[in-house]
Amino acid sequence: MTRRDRAGDDEALDREVDEALALANDERETPAAPAEDTDAERDWASPALDLARGRTPPERERTRTGRRDRSPGRGHPASGGAGGAGAEALDPSGSPMPQARGAARRRSPADPASEGTGARTRRSGTPAPEDPYGEDNPGPPITPRTWSDARATAGAAAAAMTATVVRPLAEALGHVLAEPLAALTDLPPFDTSAMDGWALAGPGPWRLPRHKHLGEHLQEPGEPGEPGEPGESEYGILAGHAAPAPLPDGHAVRIATGARIPPGTTAVLRSEYGTDTGDGWLHAAPAHPVALGQDIRTRGQECRSGDHLLPAGTPITPAVLGLAAASGYDELATVRGPRVDVLVLGDELLTEGRPRDGRIRDALGPMIGPWLRALGAEVLATRRLADTADAVHAAVAESTADVVVTTGGTAAGPVDHVHPTLRRLGAKLLVDGVRVRPGHPMLLARLAPGRHLVGLPGNPLAAVSGLLTLAEPLLRTLGARPAAESRWMPLAAAVHGHPVDTRLVPVAFRRGAALPLRFNGPAMLRGIAAADGLAVIPPGGAERDDEAEVLALPWSGGYGSTPVTPPAGTVRNTAGSTAENPAAYPAPGTSDDDEDGIPTPEAPA
Ligand SMILES: Nc1nc2c(c(=O)[nH]1)N[C@H]1C(S)=C(S)[C@@H](COP(=O)(O)OP(=O)(O)OC[C@H]3O[C@@H](n4cnc5c(N)ncnc54)[C@H](O)[C@@H]3O)O[C@H]1N2
Numbered sequence: 001m002t003r004r005d006r007a008g009d010d011e012a013l014d015r016e017v018d019e020a021l022a023l024a025n026d027e028r029e030t031p032a033a034p035a036e037d038t039d040a041e042r043d044w045a046s047p048a049l050d051l052a053r054g055r056t057p058p059e060r061e062r063t064r065t066g067r068r069d070r071s072p073g074r075g076h077p078a079s080g081g082a083g084g085a086g087a088e089a090l091d092p093s094g095s096p097m098p099q100a101r102g103a104a105r106r107r108s109p110a111d112p113a114s115e116g117t118g119a120r121t122r123r124s125g126t127p128a129p130e131d132p133y134g135e136d137n138p139g140p141p142i143t144p145r146t147w148s149d150a151r152a153t154a155g156a157a158a159a160a161m162t163a164t165v166v167r168p169l170a171e172a173l174g175h176v177l178a179e180p181l182a183a184l185t186d187l188p189p190f191d192t193s194a195m196d197g198w199a200l201a202g203p204g205p206w207r208l209p210r211h212k213h214l215g216e217h218l219q220e221p222g223e224p225g226e227p228g229e230p231g232e233s234e235y236g237i238l239a240g241h242a243a244p245a246p247l248p249d250g251h252a253v254r255i256a257t258g259a260r261i262p263p264g265t266t267a268v269l270r271s272e273y274g275t276d277t278g279d280g281w282l283h284a285a286p287a288h289p290v291a292l293g294q295d296i297r298t299r300g301q302e303c304r305s306g307d308h309l310l311p312a313g314t315p316i317t318p319a320v321l322g323l324a325a326a327s328g329y330d331e332l333a334t335v336r337g338p339r340v341d342v343l344v345l346g347d348e349l350l351t352e353g354r355p356r357d358g359r360i361r362d363a364l365g366p367m368i369g370p371w372l373r374a375l376g377a378e379v380l381a382t383r384r385l386a387d388t389a390d391a392v393h394a395a396v397a398e399s400t401a402d403v404v405v406t407t408g409g410t411a412a413g414p415v416d417h418v419h420p421t422l423r424r425l426g427a428k429l430l431v432d433g434v435r436v437r438p439g440h441p442m443l444l445a446r447l448a449p450g451r452h453l454v455g456l457p458g459n460p461l462a463a464v465s466g467l468l469t470l471a472e473p474l475l476r477t478l479g480a481r482p483a484a485e486s487r488w489m490p491l492a493a494a495v496h497g498h499p500v501d502t503r504l505v506p507v508a509f510r511r512g513a514a515l516p517l518r519f520n521g522p523a524m525l526r527g528i529a530a531a532d533g534l535a536v537i538p539p540g541g542a543e544r545d546d547e548a549e550v551l552a553l554p555w556s557g558g559y560g561s562t563p564v565t566p567p568a569g570t571v572r573n574t575a576g577s578t579a580e581n582p583a584a585y586p587a588p589g590t591s592d593d594d595e596d597g598i599p600t601p602e603a604p605a
């Protein structure tokens with residue numbers, strides 16, 4: 001067999017398998033299907049799949065990778081029961097779907113190769129070659145790449161951006177620290193009480209200030225600070241006041257959590273452990289003897305001024321915002337996110353109302369921008385373009401963004417204008433097709449040094465596949481973001497595979513397992529909208545209980561899980577779709593001090 005014969009054979013195989021997968025994944029769920037759900041109906045795609053598998057050329061068969069067998073010790077509830085049979089997948093609404101069957105074989109335990117594994121790019125701070133695939137280095141051949149190779153190529157296609165933007169804390173969420181976070185103060189900045197109670201000097205019983213007996217002062221509060229010593233209110237020493245006067249040996253004074261400790265204090269007694277006998281004396285409960293230093297947070301316990309709190313490259317989470325504020329910051333130096341223009345191609349697309357007259361709603365305009373923002377991009381605009389070569393060419397040529405993301409027009413149809421546009425602009429294709437389903441026509445091109453175009457296929461789930469395969473690694477590198485740890489989970493049901501391509505399949509997390517969802521065809525969003533992740537299914541498919549790599553989604557943790565706050569006024573969506581964040585954090589609230597209920601003194605006795 002010649003090389004050409006084999007290539008032709010492969011294409012025929014691809015077509016057959018695409019059709020079989022489409023049948024297995026899409027049409028099985030169409031309302032027109034007969035009401036009775038017999039085994040025969042459920043399996044009607046299997047012969048085509050089996051046929052396709054049977055014809056797989058031996059050297060391309062089962063280059064199974066990117067998986068680890070579940071160790072026998074790691075049981076999960078979904079795998080319990082009789083012999084592993086009868087796994088159910090749920091559709092997005094939670095109804096059981098028939099188990100995929102006959103499509104995958106049990107893995108051999110040892111499996112060192114890693115085709116399905118998400119490739120890692122270097123962490124921020126590691127120098128990257130500028131424009132790695134420039135004129136001097138044409139890079140590896142471009143077509144078509146395996147899924148993991150495509151991700152690695154996208155992650156290595158650019159260097160980390162160096163521009164920084166100083167942002168007020170309120171606008172820094174989701175960005176990345178451009179510089180290490182160093183404490184601007186000691187934390188705590190002064191010795192404070194960890195509890196409401198009394199500051200004590202020396203061993204008890206302790207003398208209480210006469211005019212500050214608890215009973216007297218809960219009735220008619222006067223002006224704070226009125227009675228007593230400097231820094232005291234009539235309730236004793238409260239948080240937020242000036243330095244209190246020294247506490248003489250043998251004395252006690254009421255003190256609130258977070259208030260400054262008066263000089264001379266040796267310990268704090270919690271209010272529930274002490275008794276004010278009403279005659280001017282305070283006694284500790286015998287069950288709670290006072291330990292030296294108890295319930296005092298000493299200055300600098302958490303950090304000293306200048307201490308290195310977090311490294312550059314740390315994503316700014318709500319917790320980082322809190323730490324930055326506590327340690328004295330009003331604003332943070334952040335890495336400028338890569339600027340992205342989104343171009344939505346397709347004359348058939350409507351921007352409002354129900355599909356009509358052969359036209360459908362644009363599902364990608366409202367989805368891609370927010371998703372990119374969750375991946376750290378600064379989305380300049382989402383524009384819808386007419387399906388003409390000139391419109392596409394002009395929009396790409398005029399864009400000043402670091403990354404142009406197009407949707408649709410990647411295939412070879414009469415109005416697929418992405419490839420011709422790239423040729424016209426002299427762009428260099430880095431990835432032209434990926435061995436992944438859905439989404440195989442996705443592409444990545446270098447428009448100019450430091451400027452790239454990601455071409456997402458028009459089928460909506462194929463576009464998501466392109467986002468996670470090409471856009472995510474590219475944006476991660478540009479934005480100097482750390483790669484997320486790979487997450488592996490046992491599959492709660494078998495999944496049909498493509499014989500030679502990786503599949504990305506929406507899954508829901510259920511009891512520690514990844515449950516494949518229905519409605520996972522390339523044109524469908526119903527599965528992904530209900531999903532917690534995208535399972536990476538290696539060529540050949542996977543059995544129930546096989547461990548699969550699972551890609552995080554912006555709303556399910558892992559990379560891209562922290563949405564970037566759109567700077568007010570700077571993010572426009574010229575196509576008029578809402579640019580709302582799909583996973584916005586709630587407004588920062590207050591949090592209690594460390595009331596952990598553990599009666600252990602904070603400072604050693
Ligand atoms: N001869 C071939 N045809 C196709 C192939 C192929 O290999 N050979 N691959 C198929 C696959 S797989 C995909 S994926 C698509 C990719 O096509 P394009 O990137 O050129 O996208 P379009 O043709 O513009 O659209 C495809 C499909 O998606 C719908 N679409 C497009 N944009 C949107 C949007 N914003 N919102 C909702 N739906 C959208 C469009 O109406 C089409 O139905 O090519 C196949 N063909």
Ligand code: MOO
Pocket residue numbers: 436437438439440441457459461462463522523
């Ligand atoms: O299978 Mo296409 O690649 O629909 O995305």
